[in-house]
Amino acid sequence: MTAVSAIDTSTLRLGIMAGDGIGAEIVPVARQIVDAALSVVHAPPVDWVELALGSSAIETHGTPIPEETLDVLGTLPGWILGPHDSASYPAEFRDRLTPGGVIRKKFDLFANIRPAAAFEGVKSTVPDMDLVIVRENTEGLYADRNMVVGSGEFMPTPDVALAVGVFTRAACERIARAAFALATRRRNHVTIVHKANVLTLTTGLFRDVCRTVAADYPHVVVDDEHVDAMAAHLVRRGGDFDVVVTENMFGDILSDLAGELSGSLGTAPSINASESRVMAQAAHGAAPDIAGKNRANPTALVLSSAMMLDWLGEARSDPVLSLAARRIREAVRTTIGSGVATADLGGLASTSEFAEVLYARTIRR
Numbered sequence: 001m002t003a004v005s006a007i008d009t010s011t012l013r014l015g016i017m018a019g020d021g022i023g024a025e026i027v028p029v030a031r032q033i034v035d036a037a038l039s040v041v042h043a044p045p046v047d048w049v050e051l052a053l054g055s056s057a058i059e060t061h062g063t064p065i066p067e068e069t070l071d072v073l074g075t076l077p078g079w080i081l082g083p084h085d086s087a088s089y090p091a092e093f094r095d096r097l098t099p100g101g102v103i104r105k106k107f108d109l110f111a112n113i114r115p116a117a118a119f120e121g122v123k124s125t126v127p128d129m130d131l132v133i134v135r136e137n138t139e140g141l142y143a144d145r146n147m148v149v150g151s152g153e154f155m156p157t158p159d160v161a162l163a164v165g166v167f168t169r170a171a172c173e174r175i176a177r178a179a180f181a182l183a184t185r186r187r188n189h190v191t192i193v194h195k196a197n198v199l200t201l202t203t204g205l206f207r208d209v210c211r212t213v214a215a216d217y218p219h220v221v222v223d224d225e226h227v228d229a230m231a232a233h234l235v236r237r238g239g240d241f242d243v244v245v246t247e248n249m250f251g252d253i254l255s256d257l258a259g260e261l262s263g264s265l266g267t268a269p270s271i272n273a274s275e276s277r278v279m280a281q282a283a284h285g286a287a288p289d290i291a292g293k294n295r296a297n298p299t300a301l302v303l304s305s306a307m308m309l310d311w312l313g314e315a316r317s318d319p320v321l322s323l324a325a326r327r328i329r330e331a332v333r334t335t336i337g338s339g340v341a342t343a344d345l346g347g348l349a350s351t352s353e354f355a356e357v358l359y360a361r362t363i364r365r
């Protein structure tokens with residue numbers, strides 16, 4: 001991990017990468033809304049650093065994730081990452097780790113925090129859902145993440161494919177601590193998701209380490225569920241959960257399920273964080289089918305940026321940043337609640353029309 005001391009803590013310098021597909025339309029909206037919210041709460045403006053990433057970086061730098069981009073990110077406490085469409089890259093880049101994956105690995109962004117909460121104006125299958133999935137992001141059953149060299153997926157013969165799952169006590173412990181700290185700021189309830197009846201040693205270690213960490217948080221109610229049962233519980237009684245902590249692949253799958261049950265892909269935010277850095281990244285992809293059509297919903301990235309401000313506010317003990325985050329959430333809520341919505345939510349607003357209303361509601365004093 002890059003040295004924490006390299007991070008400039010005086011002014012808020014944040015990275016911004018448009019990425020691919022709808023990134024060019026939604027990233028500028030997220031930036032504008034962050035700027036507006038900070039000005040309303042009288043915080044100094046962000047010093048944005050635009051960085052190359054994705055298809056355009058292949059043209060300018062010969063790679064979707066240039067070294068210069070990584071070097072500059074190493075000096076920053078946070079950044080907004082637009083979506084990338086790695087499937088569209090030339091073959092030589094397609095089977096490499098995605099740009100987002102490279103960034104997560106390089107900066108050890110071990111906690112993927114993905115809230116799923118219904119809000120007014122968005123049709124929801126589980127309207128009382130208000131939970132956060134805390135997903136371990138560096139190891140587990142995702143073989144592309146858990147090796148220093150090579151991949152944990154390999155084929156000794158053309159007819160045999162193997163994958164390695166990695167679970168370390170240290171990684172289980174730090175994600176458990178992130179989950180319990182978050183639950184302490186929410187409704188004091190953590191659900192540990194595993195599959196210890198089958199993956200006994202690996203996900204069993206995950207469960208047991210989470211249980212050990214729980215002892216330091218006696219005010220938090222703890223339960224645990226097998227991942228398959230959890231999928232059913234989310235559909236049937238998704239409103240019963242607060243913080244859900246789980247390994248990488250289970251978290252990936254459950255957070256898409258929870259996101260969809262609570263609302264839509266276009267509204268599902270996330271951050272990826274380490275002890276010292278935070279990356280705002282929408283849960284959705286580059287949506288190439290609607291790119292350039294002024295139809296994309298910027299909500300997920302705007303809400304991800306608000307989560308980034310919250311995280312920075314806490315890390316820097318600066319409540320003004322959290323106030324700005326709250327301002328953004330409120331503006332999103334009232335904009336969509338008033339019936340202004342993009343096509344994915346059944347509305348008629350274009351990206352720019354939605355952004356205009358959202359900006360006006362953010363800036364209103």
Ligand code: ATP
Pocket residue numbers: 022084085265266283284285286287288289290295296297298300344
């Ligand atoms: P990835 O694997 O990178 O997540 P994907 O192809 O699985 O990508 P998305 O790019 O997220 O998925 O797109 C899935 C569908 O959701 C597409 O039809 C896309 O248009 C729609 N979609 C995704 N994000 C948005 C958004 N912000 N606004 C509107 N529609 C969206």
